[in-house]
Amino acid sequence: MSRKLGAGLASLLGLALLMGIWWGVEYQTSAAPAPQTIAGEQPPGREREGDPNAPQISFIDSPTAQCILPEPHKDTCYIQWGYMQVTASSSQYVISMSVAIDGRLRAYYGGFFQTSMHVPGDMQSPGFRVSCGPPGASGLPTLGSTHSYTIRARETGGLRAANYGSVTCPADIVPLTSVSLDGPTVGATGTSYPFTATVFPITTTLPVTYAWHVSGHTTLTVTQGMSATENFAWSQPGSKLILVEAINRLGSALASHTIIVETPISGPAAYNDSPTTLGATTHLTATIAAGSNVSYSWKLGDGATADGPLVIHTYSAPGIYTAVVTVNNQLGSQQSQTTVKIVKPDYFGYLPLLLRSPRGTAAP
The missing domain is CATH 2.60.40 (Immunoglobulin-like)
Known part of the structure; x- marks a missing residue:
């Protein structure tokens, strides 16, 4: 009997303890005030x-x-x-x-x-x-x-x-340490080209302000993210400098880029002053309607080559020759050709005139 009573008391005590633990858990999870938080x-x-x-x-x-x-x-x-x-x-x-x-x-x-x-x-x-x-x-x-x-x-x-x-x-502020600037190195007048600035490291704190200083343009300032792209065009040929300054709260960096702007070649033409007598010189001329920083290279049709807009050449045999000129600049090349005619010289014969004199003597 005492054993049963002891066992019953132990069970009741255990149950009470479990209920106390359960109540404590419930109190901590639902009744405890929420910790303070910020917005x-x-x-x-x-x-x-x-x-x-x-x-x-x-x-x-x-x-x-x-x-x-x-x-x-x-x-x-x-x-x-x-x-x-x-x-x-x-x-x-x-x-x-x-x-x-x-x-x-x-x-x-x-x-x-x-x-x-x-x-x-x-x-x-x-x-x-x-x-x-x-x-x-x-x-x-x-x-x-x-x-x-x-x-x-x-x-x-x-x-x-x-x-x-x-x-x-x-909060943390990460200073930018460098900036890169990418874009084309050769361009044509009248055409707009994109240039992209990118800051490093990739954890740089935003925003970043980009100040663009470009040949022939007023300073442009924009606020962007890790990179910024701007487009620029020029009406005159020449070497153009693009300078970008990137700035955030703790740092700044500079980068530069150069683009060579050319006027595209148009309207190439080739001429010569033939027909030319064999042994005499032939003058060949190349012209263009438009283009900047151009060079001229000739193939004269007889295996010879030459450079420049004006060429003087002596052909070694009579015949018809096709001279081709190639006009180049950094944007590309165009060709034109002209036909050269070399002729044999004209030979005039000399026959002495024989006249009979009154005395019967022949005289020239």
Whole structure:
């Protein structure tokens, strides 16, 4: 009888203890006041998936997340928890626990016959890397970006629980260290060409202001992101300099680029002054309607070559020759040709005139 009474008392005490523990858990999860958060943050909370009438099962316990900036000017912050712990319901085991930040899975922990899963803080050191964000990214001028997180757990009974919330990181400003400038190196008058400036590193704090100083143009200032593209055209040929200055809150950099602008070649024509008598010189001339910085190269039709807009050449045999001139500049080339005629010289015969003199003597 005493044994039965003792056993009954023990059962009652155990039940009371379990109810006390359950009440404490419920009080911590639902009755405790929410920690203070700043504007833009989601208060930490818990959710349970499955039958709402099921007893309290999987339970995630983790201190409030914090975001730290270990080294400035690199836009690298870390979200940390002191520890993470999951406890399964009665007769169940923890299968897994996962951490997602901004909707992307960042860590996964698996278990086998574990009634609880505890992840020490040193296993997460230095934490989960995120972008700090520039000042004002969260809506507050002195703070950076706000990141949401969800810590999920699953047990063998198929029931799940989650701890979720968000944390705001310290602001960080990353100075730009350099800027590159890309674009064509040769162009035509009257044609617009794009030039792109790109700042480095890729974590440079935005916005970036680009000041364009370009030959023949007034200074153009724009505010863009990691890169900026502008188009420029010129009406006159020549060497043109493009200079861009990129500036953000902590740094600036310069880059330059040169483009050679040419007038396209048009209307090439070739002429000569033949027919030319064999042994005499032939003059060949090339002209263009338009074009800048041009060169002329000739193939004279007899195997000889020459350069320049005016060529003087002596052909060694009579005949018909096709002379071809190629006009070049950095934009391309065009050709024209002319027909040269070389003729034999005219020979005039001389016959002495014989006259009879009165005396019968022939005289020339």
